[in-house]
Amino acid sequence: MEYNFKEIEKKWQQFWKDQKIYEVDIDKNRPKYYVLDMFPYPSGAGLHVGHPLGYIASDIFSRYKRSSGYNVLHPMGFDAYGLPAEQYAIQTGQHPAITTEINIKRYREQLDKIGFSYDWNREVKTCDPKYYKWTQWAFIQMFHHYYDNKANKALPIKELIKQFETSGTKDVDAACTKELSFTAEEWLNMSEKEQQEVLLNYRIAYLADTMVNWCPKLGTVLANDEVKDGVSIRGGYPVEQKVMRQWSLRISAYAERLLEGLDTIDWSDSLKEIQRNWIGRSEGAEIIFPVKDSDVEMKIFTTRADTIFGVTFMVLAPESELVGKIVTSEQKAEVDKYITDTKKRTERERLSEVKKMTGVFSGAYAINPLNNKEVPIWISDYVLAGYGTGAIMAVPAHDSRDFAFARTFNLPIIQVVVPEGEEPADVSQWDDAKDSKEGYLINSGFLNGLKVPEAIERTKEFIREKKIGDVKVNYRLRDAIFSRQRYWGEPFPVYYKDGMPYTLDESELPLELPEIDKYLPTEKGEPPLGRAKNWKTKDGYPLELNTMPGFAGSSAYFLRYMDPHNDQALVSTEANQYWQDVDLYIGGTEHATGHLIYARFWNKFLYDLGVVCKPEPFRKLVNQGMIQGRSNFVYRIKGTNTFVSYNLKKDYDVTPIHVDISLVHNDILDIEAFKKWSPEYKDAEFVLEEGNKYVCGWAVEKMSKSMFNVVNPDNIIEQYGADTLRLYEMFLGPLEQSKPWDTNGIDGVHKFLRKTWRLFTDREGKLLVSDDKPNRDELKILHRTIAKVTEDIERFSFNTCVSAFMICVNQLSELKCHKREILEPLLILISPFAPHITEELWHLLGHTSSIIDAPWPKSDDQYLKDDTVVYPVSFNGKMRFKLEMPADAKKEELEKAALEHEAANKWLEGKTVRKVIIVPGKIINIVVS
């Protein structure tokens, strides 16, 4: 009987399902281990071979941990809300819930065929009301909490109200949108509406007028991580800046904790670095510059307070509130025009014209508090309203943007830092600002002669003494815009009374997404929910029309898996205490600045509330590399329907066109199939090369439908089986590396499985396995494999595990070893990688329970050591011959044996031995000259 993967895989997948093998529960007698995959967004295209890479790795690890005695939680679900389903709904009128359900079903079928050990009983879908009830619940909690900087955690907003009632803002130190100042009396005299407005300034989930990324084409605002290079990540549509009243989450309050937490978790350095950059902590000073002939003060943030004597002008962001207060009547017209002009520029235009400086003089002057000099205040969009105070002191000599601005508008430049080993230079000769990280100060009054770090300290002291500013830490991380003007997302549990937002009572959750007639904004320009009939509370108050963004549903799903059917809480204390946190999270690095920040924030908030017991949700995180596609091209001669083969194309003017890789084998085009592929090519003609072949070009690109290079796992499974797919994806190379999909090596791993099979049965299907005692050689092969594979799984080196299996099976085949004592442990080792074939053989050996619960074999040291060591003997570092010696040979014996070996003569002749280096068990190196 040959290895029949089709029958075997179907049979055992059914068995696992029937026996509920993968369902887990709290078991206090066993340690827990939580292995999580980033759940997929179920797109219409289905899974391609890139998706399962991480899933296979995590599945191997889960099975390995389970076999090692852990109670393993390994769940899966679907990130089911999102833009593509809604865009599709707009085009077809089909309800996104229907397409989403169809796509999920297809994903599920594809996943099931690969043989994953998911506990599907714990499946979550973010669009399921039973699930999003808890997304809404968390939002309500955020609405009713504020961030207390003294306690350094979220506290109930009731506490803040109490403080307002007794002492106003006097002792309040809370994260807020705008610094407010009022007395208890003033607070008590405010109307309810005014009080609510004040509270929004402190709530962790708050509504405020903020500068947002507005994408007209998608008809919605986007968060910072959803925009790149001035266009939306989904769809690539232009994005502009606009002030809108939007929900935001005060994630910036957690910036420091999000940064510090990185030091406590086991993530790749690159991922941590991306998050650190995104959080963007910078230490500096806030300094107040009074405005001349006015009581307005200009507060600026700088990391280089020491260069303050080099300030020759100030710059305000066009959006800054100060602009209106300081602009002089003579300059007003010009300033207004500039502001209108900058508003019209899209984010993309701003970015593409980085080098071109624009700006306008405000007419006002600021006074440098250190030397009392007057400097002009300019307005320019190179200063961002959202960072720091939206105003800067410009030091053109040492900042290239300020330098460019000064040159454009002919403003003076004063050098204040001279780099080590240089002389003060003539600034008019410079073509860029001078680096000022190291050096000493000049033209700087009391700072003259000081080194940069000393000067920074002195300036800070001075600022504090004179009370003209303060030392301050700034973060780049902005609050997360949380509203989307979209249909297919979680509704906010919010209604409006007198224009102010209030949350629904928890008992009214979930607030279900209503049906609407069209998935488009209303005529009045309201979001799609404006079309819903009766979209109001039972008391008649209108409900929020925005929905939540994609990251809402994925921010706490890892907690829900711990207790997915609980309708009383997001997660019970008992379940959370047991499962605690994710021990291993595998997923792509593309979520570094989105999901992985939001989820950490969300978790920390719940930690502050005492809902969860761990401050960090993902203890270890491994990024799997991308599997890229290998695309093929045909070359059409411009203006014709004639295609020219790859090696002849240089003689023609051609356009490369992607061709579906299923029409190409080893880069040779199947011409007939190509003609049938599209009516456009029915009458195509071809210029062929030698052998009448049409050779295609190729490139490694992203795997995507539009490139016609998608490889579907179902086809591979059909041809080779799931076990081969699993092994091959691992064999391809290190998990974390990106690599193009190429089926060239797949025969090798398939052959390996057949070879493994043949250790157990002969051609007729008769079991060959015997109960004979294994000899030392066989035990050595086994135990070395156990040691190697165990170690390699622990360090996520799955590709080397596969080669270790191959070596082991090759050696056992050579020895014709069919002994149970060897083969049984070997099966267990292979089972996490190839669960189906090993389950079949396991049962053939007479077992009746699943191999997944067979205890992981332990290697025995006595088989790992050899009695002898084959020493490489080198002369001056070059290996010349090998010498077999007893493992316990002394250094002197080794030296003697090496020097007396006959092969050594040749290398010793006419030379003097200077030194002999012996590393026992490793190497002998003889230094001669």
Place this chain on the structure above:
RNA sequence: GCCCGGAUGGUGGAAUUGGUAGACACGCAGGACUUAAAAUCCUGUGGCCAUUGCGGCUGUGCGGGUUCAAGUCCCGCUCCGGGUACCA
């Protein structure tokens, strides 16, 4: 620009702490079995030179260095990939 990765045969890759570079697999070449094919098995396979034999030289992107010994460590570059960018 800045930050982080990476570069090893025809190909994917291995070498975990500085200690035999190229494991394992693909591909290729030759052979066995077979009427034939498939399947399977065996041999060879970095380059150059010598092949009558032992063998020798060279070789991990480039240039230098440390060391008895460097793919691995240090310095300087080149190229590729990723992140980020008027962040003061």
